[in-house]
Amino acid sequence: MTDRQCWVYALASGSGNAMYIGVTNDLEKRVWEHRNGSGSEFVKKYRVTRLVYAEEYDNPTDAIAREKQLKGWRRERKNELVRSMNPEWRDLMPPS
Incomplete structure (x- = not known):
């Protein structure tokens, strides 16, 4: 792989009971894929x-x-890691 921008990210369910950790080189696209059913099965x-x-x-x-x-x-x-950056667990990429 060549050097380029990459992201490690965490997604949470609405209730906060489930969490997914992933890596991508296009965060906006990957979040869109997850939200539209073409991300992971989990x-x-x-x-x-x-x-x-x-x-x-x-x-x-x-x-x-x-x-x-x-x-x-x-x-x-x-959970502590998320709270350290995002104490209210708000969506950092609200749907547009």
Whole structure:
């Protein structure tokens, strides 16, 4: 992979009971895909469509490593990470 902008992101369900961690090089497009049913099956099944957290990376390898790290965390630690940036768990990319 070449160096380019990448994102590690977290989506949450409306109730906040389900969370999805992913990586992409086009955050806006990927969130749109999730919201329109062409993202992951998990997102579709649990309606995990609110973007609640995002980190930007210049190197895809670093972004992938971070995604793996976050996926390995227990849920409470992920919740703390989201709260540190987005205490109200608001949608960072509201539907237009």
